[in-house]
Amino acid sequence: xxxxxxxxxxxxxxxxxxxxxxxxxxxxxxxxxxxxxxxxxxxxxxxxxxxxxxxxxxxxxxxxxxxxxxxxxxxxxxxxxxxxxxxxxxxxxxxxxxxxxxxxxxxxxxxxxxxxxxxxxxxxxxxxxxxxxxxxxxxxxxxxxxxxxxxxxxxxxxxxxxxxxxxxxxxxxxxxxxxxxxxxxxxxxxxxxxxxxxxxxxxxxxxxxxxxxxxxxxxxxxxxxxxxxxxxxxxxxxxxxxxxxxxxxxxxxxxxxxxxxxxxxxxxxxxxxxxxxxxxxxxxxxxxxxxxxxxxxxxxxxxxxxxx
Amino acid sequence: xxxxxxxxxxxxxxxxxxxxxxxxxxxxxxxxxxxxxxxxxxxxxxxxxxxxxxxxxxxxxxxxxxxxxxxxxxxxxxxxxxxxxxxxxxxxxxxxxxxxxxxxxxxxxxxxxxxxxxxxxxxxxxxxxxxxxxxxxxxxxxxxxxxxxxxxxxxxxxxxxxxxxxxxxxxxxxxxxxxxxxxxxxxxxxxxxxxxxxxxxxx
Numbered sequence: 001x002x003x004x005x006x007x008x009x010x011x012x013x014x015x016x017x018x019x020x021x022x023x024x025x026x027x028x029x030x031x032x033x034x035x036x037x038x039x040x041x042x043x044x045x046x047x048x049x050x051x052x053x054x055x056x057x058x059x060x061x062x063x064x065x066x067x068x069x070x071x072x073x074x075x076x077x078x079x080x081x082x083x084x085x086x087x088x089x090x091x092x093x094x095x096x097x098x099x100x101x102x103x104x105x106x107x108x109x110x111x112x113x114x115x116x117x118x119x120x121x122x123x124x125x126x127x128x129x130x131x132x133x134x135x136x137x138x139x140x141x142x143x144x145x146x147x148x149x150x151x152x153x154x155x156x157x158x159x160x161x162x163x164x165x166x167x168x169x170x171x172x173x174x175x176x177x178x179x180x181x182x183x184x185x186x187x188x189x190x191x192x193x194x195x196x197x198x199x200x201x202x203x204x205x206x207x208x209x210x211x212x213x214x215x216x217x218x219x220x221x222x223x224x225x226x227x228x229x230x231x232x233x234x235x236x237x238x239x240x241x242x243x244x245x246x247x248x249x250x251x252x253x254x255x256x257x258x259x260x261x262x263x264x265x266x267x268x269x270x271x272x273x274x275x276x277x278x279x280x281x282x283x284x285x286x287x288x289x290x291x292x293x294x295x296x297x298x299x300x301x302x303x304x305x306x307x308x
Numbered sequence: 309x310x311x312x313x314x315x316x317x318x319x320x321x322x323x324x325x326x327x328x329x330x331x332x333x334x335x336x337x338x339x340x341x342x343x344x345x346x347x348x349x350x351x352x353x354x355x356x357x358x359x360x361x362x363x364x365x366x367x368x369x370x371x372x373x374x375x376x377x378x379x380x381x382x383x384x385x386x387x388x389x390x391x392x393x394x395x396x397x398x399x400x401x402x403x404x405x406x407x408x409x410x411x412x413x414x415x416x417x418x419x420x421x422x423x424x425x426x427x428x429x430x431x432x433x434x435x436x437x438x439x440x441x442x443x444x445x446x447x448x449x450x451x452x453x454x455x456x457x458x459x460x461x462x463x464x465x466x467x468x469x470x471x472x473x474x475x476x477x478x479x480x481x482x483x484x485x486x487x488x489x490x491x492x493x494x495x496x497x498x499x500x501x502x503x504x505x506x507x508x509x510x511x
Contacts, residue, residue, distance in 0.1 A: 065338070066338035067338075069337065069338060070337060070338030070339060074472070074473075078471075078472070078473035080337070080338070080339070080342075081337065131471075133339060133342075176473065176475065177472065177473060178471070178472030178473045178474060179472050249472055250472075268415055268416075268417060268468070268469065269415060270407075270411075275339065275341065275342075277338050277339055278338075281402065282402075
């Protein structure tokens with residue numbers, strides 16, 4: 001019986017596996033390379049020099065690779081590795097930060113002007129996520145109070161509200177992320193002007209990678225990480241406690257204050273311990289993430305169980 | 309056709325081997341313990357769904373031979389479930405029993421996960437031919453309906469632990485729901501058919 005065979009593919013015509021893989025890798029690299037061409041800040045080597053600042057810990061610094069590939073930045077995906085893959089689309093230049101409710105109605109600070117308001121300092125802070133992991137990061141920036149003082153808040157201002165950039169063209173929808181956008185956060189005025197509170201532009205001697213909140217973010221080291229809002233476009237002085245994104249999403253689980261507190265559990269998990277990235281054993285979580293000397297006085301007489 | 313079980317067995321083992329491979333190459337990301345926890349949890353749910361899909365697929369494609377894989381799939385669900393549970397006990401909690409006990413009764417998502425795992429235990433134990441004989445087919449089958457509980461509890465466990473993005477848990481919930489609904493519909497159809505056979509001239 002005659003069996004008709006289809007045309008056989010010769011080995012010479014088959015793409016070798018490693019070439020095939022390289023091709024894939026090349027295709028994957030094209031958008032990133034394109035993005036790098038158009039945004040100068042996207043290049044990983046953009047150095048940022050700084051003087052040594054106060055309050056630094058001498059604990060082992062977490063590797064840059066971990067801090068730049070393990071992120072919560074829901075605008076770019078809810079998986080820990082999503083922001084590193086997707087945040088390349090963020091345009092960080094030109095960048096303006098608008099301040100409202102100060103000396104004049106609208107004050108616009110261009111990023112370059114903003115960065116020159118004070119000498120940049122390197123501060124090595126502990127950073128504790130509400131999910132139970134922590135890192136140690138050499139941030140670069142200056143105290144937020146420099147900007148706040150320059151903007152001259154009116155006497156009625158009791159809180160400061162912050163807002164992240166949101167662009168639905170290249171960021172997740174609210175439905176997909178499960179939280180509202182744009183992301184908003186807030187601090188009480190005394191928290192905002194505390195010398196620990198950092199307006200941050202870089203880390204590890206370079207400008208912030210997009211996935212870590214480029215080009216300008218907040219670092220509030222005694223509070224859970226989500227209070228340290230990323231990619232800030234707006235700062236506003238307000239009289240009443242402002243809305244905050246995670247509090248709106250789940251008020252029972254995420255309070256306005258969200259101070260790191262090992263004695264007040266998240267309703268679904270314990271906050272008594274944390275996993276420092278790179279360590280096998282969990283370590284005990286410190287009250288106010290170890291910054292009690294600087295900030296405990298802000299909450300004197302407050303019930304931290306109620307004001308979680 | 310017995311040999312076909314061998315490649316299927318290896319395929320089912322592949323996710324575990326892949327984890328070991330990544331572990332050896334330090335490729336488990338910044339938080340390896342979390343990575344292992346999520347991967348083994350995911351594969352437990354997947355194998356529960358695959359096991360539950362065997363009977364509906366046999367009916368759909370009129371392919372009764374699929375039954376020969378069901379025990380293997382079920383045991384793989386148990387295997388990945390055990391790895392998941394061990395990751396929690398050993399890597400995450402480092403056998404801090406008082407903490408673990410507190411977790412199980414205090415944290416609903418852990419309670420649900422624990423229930424899902426514990427209800428797989430008797431199924432794994434009685435998965436042998438000897439146990440089917442000892443229990444008798446009917447009782448054995450009744451016992452093994454515990455997998456419905458395990459799958460539901462597993463999905464609830466996942467749904468309760470995510471922070472805000474509920475797309476993946478909802479996907480698993482949808483799959484399990486369809487697989488369970490198919491059983492209810494089949495049962496109702498059979499019941500209808502039976503009454504028709506019993507009372508042929510009722511109209």
